[in-house]
Amino acid sequence: MPFGKPRAERADAVRNREHLLKTAREMLAECGADKVTMDGLAERACLGKGTVFRHFGTRAGIFRALLDADERRFQEQVLSGPPPLGPGAEPIDRLIAYGRARIAYLLDHHVIARAALHRNQPAPVGDPSVTQLHIRVLLQQGAPMPNIAGIAIQLTAALEGPLLLYLSRPDTDEDEPAEIYALLADAWQTLVERLTR
Template identity: 60%
Template sequence: MDGLAERSGLGKGTVYRRFGTRAGIFHALLDEDEHAFQEQVPSGPPPLGPGAAPVDRLIAYGRARPAHLAGHLAIVRASLDRNQPVPAGAAATLTRMHIRMLLGLARPGVADLDSLAMQLTAALEGPVMLYLSAPQPATTPPPEQADRLGDSWQALIERVCRS
């Protein structure tokens, strides 16, 4: 924070008020790419965007989200607020709303779709970010991690929605 304040010509208090924490600075750096990712959901091509079946869209989202995070790995790691139990914020809110909407269309036979959407969001936004931010062996590159997470997500969605 001190270095950023000095290089920007702002006071340290101004930087703290704007970003709150070191993690907040990195959230701001991710903001533009995060918005670009989020725009693909309502207006991008299928299966992530409209035009595909709800289950296919859920699977596509669960594959695209870890890949997006892995593509910004250094900034994602730095954006984690170690004082929070799980990552949260606008991205997690969008994920939850999107998953809830698609679950409503998929009709998985679960009475409480809000709770299911919250649990699926936690599976994507919380542990995925923590998994990607954990020290990994040099032999496991982030794209491969994202692929494995996508495979697991697909298996989960297929079991929840198609059983």
Template identity: 65%
Template sequence: MTVPLEPFGKARGERADAARNRERLLAAAREMIAEQGTAQVTMDGLAERAGLGKGTVFRRFGSRAGIFQALLDDDERRFQERVLSGPPPLGPGAGPADRLIAYGSARIPFLLEHHAIARAAVDRALPVPAGAASMTQPHIRVLLGLAGLPPDRVYGLSVQLTAALEGPLLLYLAQDEIPAPPAPDDPDPLVDGWRFLVERLLAD
């Protein structure tokens, strides 16, 4: 069973040259972030790095925040592909409990790795977005249903679990730094907490 998702990436019917420019700009933006961090990415700098006119950058992204939102959308699309058609247990083919645990175990690092980009994607003139484009809540809702939870509980629990999973990112958006990630051999407390929550919720 799959989840209906919001479309990410380039719009349908996009001209071939516009699509090429989009990919060129996103690649250039990723290079700049890797080399200099998000703070140094500007519309002028991106145009120069990509070898395109500044007008092209403005038409594509609209604002500096739009650059980072486009990067998030692109990475979200790739993440969704892993969930919908990748190998189990993140992708189809595993039981709902295993898929829920795998989803959180993959989603938490994804959110933390995108912390700086998510901060830069926020337009300070607007409210902080609450993950409206995320597939998390509908995906959790489907898996809870497949796990046999009562239908009248599924919606409320999906909202609560989404807040538990996506909520830390909203807290981190207000901070300049996030805690250092655990060492490779050390458990991640957020991932462990998610596993504990799912196992207790779906325990026989």
């Protein structure tokens, strides 16, 4: 049986990973993202450093793993939650709702998301196979136009770029998060409405 079953993951490995994630979340809450170090995490979790690397590969991998759970929940809302975010509403309305929800999500998670960014690796959010595809499909349904693929790339960046690239120091910005949210969410709506008119 060479390929069929790659032999299920070992129980202790699962336990350890969960424990590491829990510990990481604690450290994150207590001291902030850049106090979460590989050595520190290993020690606090009472595990070897090698184990941490085995599970996450890189420091950014920890944050990617932390994002993953929430990201999954978010995508679930999109795929099967109530409209207009979930299925059932008009495509354009869903697109607007998607952007608003996504901006809120990224504002909540932008510290982690930013920490998940890593040299020589694509961005940890807006994985082309999910966010971008979703935008593309909705756009196609609601307002067919030439070069949908390119537009979808750019709309994805329009959503996720600001929070990954520019708002990296929310504490030093005097703007309240709520104001930033309103600014970007309204801009997104305007953008989509005018684009698909």
